[in-house]
Amino acid sequence: MGNSQNVTIKGTKDGLLLRLDDTCSFSTLLKEIKETFTSHAHMYDAKHEVHIHVHSGNRFLTEEQIAQIQAVIDPNRNLIVDSVDSNVILKEEAERMIQENRMTLIHNVVRSGQLINISGDLLLIGDVNPGGMVMASGNVFILGKLKGIAHAGCLGDTSAVICASQMTPTQLRIGDLYRRSPDRDELPTEAECAYIDEKHDLIIDKLSVLKKIRPNLNRFAEGGILHG
Incomplete structure (x- = not known):
């Protein structure tokens, strides 16, 4: 022009x-x-x-x-x-992005009354017992039983997900949405994930759906990391 x-x-x-x-x-x-x-x-x-x-x-x-x-x-x-x-950002913005996109690995059992709150993604190797709570500004991945509370996207990221080897939480939270664990006759026998769908509902589903809804997270499903 x-x-x-x-x-x-x-x-x-x-x-x-x-x-x-x-x-x-x-x-x-x-x-x-x-x-x-x-x-x-x-x-x-x-x-x-x-x-x-x-x-x-x-x-x-x-x-x-x-x-x-x-x-x-x-x-x-x-x-x-x-x-x-522009193709450049301020140093402070770059540091914030690195912090938000990093993954923190914790090998521990979260017991009643304990809270883990991290920036970025959380990979927890261990259980979250009733009364325990884990929070992350990004995704929450739990290689163990989730019986307490998990809050992903705690700073407002509604694209975050929660995954667990066994999903029987007291409460799930993503962004500002929350739901309690569904009533089940039997304990789940495979890993599951929770996410917010296009209708803005908090859904619990098989881990395999990550391949479709969050393809960038597919490594956790394909690698079997939550199928131990």
Whole structure:
């Protein structure tokens, strides 16, 4: 749609994609953004908002810089910067992502009154007795009997799952949903998992369904890690 040395504009079904060079100075970038949009001012209808997505490559843009870009684009023309993406993140964000995506291995029995609360995924080798509780911001995998309480996605991740070699919990929680153990005439003889389905119901099912509903977790099902 439009080009300069450091700025490229492309029309999309959602509005405009603004690609920014990440090697020039920010002041040069601002100047070229302004020149680019000024030269195409006749193409924009002031009566309708145009939404803009910005991609800045390997350049991290601060909130102040994003505001400066919005200012030179000129919001009076109803050109609105909706989102900004880049190939880089802050160190703090990277550390948070590593923390949330790591797995903690614990070899222990969680007894009544005990609580395990970790960031990321939890792999517990041992039982969770009645009155015991395990919590994780990610998934909960239990190589043993779950008789107490398990809470996966405790910070709000509704895609998290709970898996156990024997699932007879006092209570299951994923995100802000919870349910008690279903009434059973007999104890389960195979590993099971709990997850939130597309209807936002907390479901308990055979572990084999992970292959379909959470394919990225399939290694736990295929490897037989919960079938001991």
